[in-house]
Amino acid sequence: MLVAQGLTKGFGGPPVVEDVSFTLARGAITGLIGPNGAGKTTLFNLLAGSLRPDRGTLALDGTRIEGRRPDEVFALGMARTFQIPRPFPAMTVLENVMLAPPGQQGERFWTNWLRPGAVAAEERRVRERALHWLDFVGLTRLAQEPARVLSGGQRKLLELARVLVAEPRLILLDEPGAGVAPPLLATIMEKIVALNAQGTSFLIIEHNMELVMSLCRPVLVLAQGKLLMEGEPEAVRADRRVVEAYLGAGIA
């Protein structure tokens, strides 16, 4: 589904992502792990269009996407969430979920002016879809509350609902488990499994090994900007090079 070849990115100094190549299979939940500073977030930024690679190519279902803008990549079916979601705090939970869909007619002044009926119909459709996905993530009860009342875990669910409105085929999740209380973490994991069963593919950055071991297959390991190995989670956990990479970073 996604083919990355030779992705390289530096910020003036030595590359922080160097010659990284991998393939994400359609229908898989792939894990991306590695010590702090390994380059995981930078790699996500390259995939999602927030950063342009210095070298390398990226193809999503055969369409070249390296160097494309984040909204273009999103419109092509690949969405990403952030490690620390930042919803608009004063807007309601529902309004936050309704913000995203690309190609929404209301965004365009001229369409608004020339075809107000079409805009109203579009807004009703988006609202229905937003309510559907809010229900899916279990936030219906909070739909009319300002987003500032949400806990860290609920913000992650809100962000998931927000990208789901666009019905992406591939979702990049940046640490869905970080800072999330155990009951909500179980909910987030259930939602990932349910979406995957319906055909959505995932690439997940995660430090929580329980989540990685139970959800992700295969797992990619990044260390010092390079792809160290790819394999089944059990094999990755037992691999000497992986243990050494974490030990080298002082956090094993």
Ligand SMILES: Nc1ncnc2c1ncn2[C@@H]1O[C@H](COP(=O)(O)OP(=O)(O)OP(=O)(O)O)[C@@H](O)[C@H]1O
């Ligand atoms: N915009 C930037 N300018 C300069 N250096 C950067 C920039 N973004 C990231 N880096 C550097 O790139 C390296 C990789 O950072 P990155 O955030 O991608 O790692 P990570 O694996 O996501 O780490 P963590 O697990 O702590 O989130 C780090 O040394 C970081 O300081």
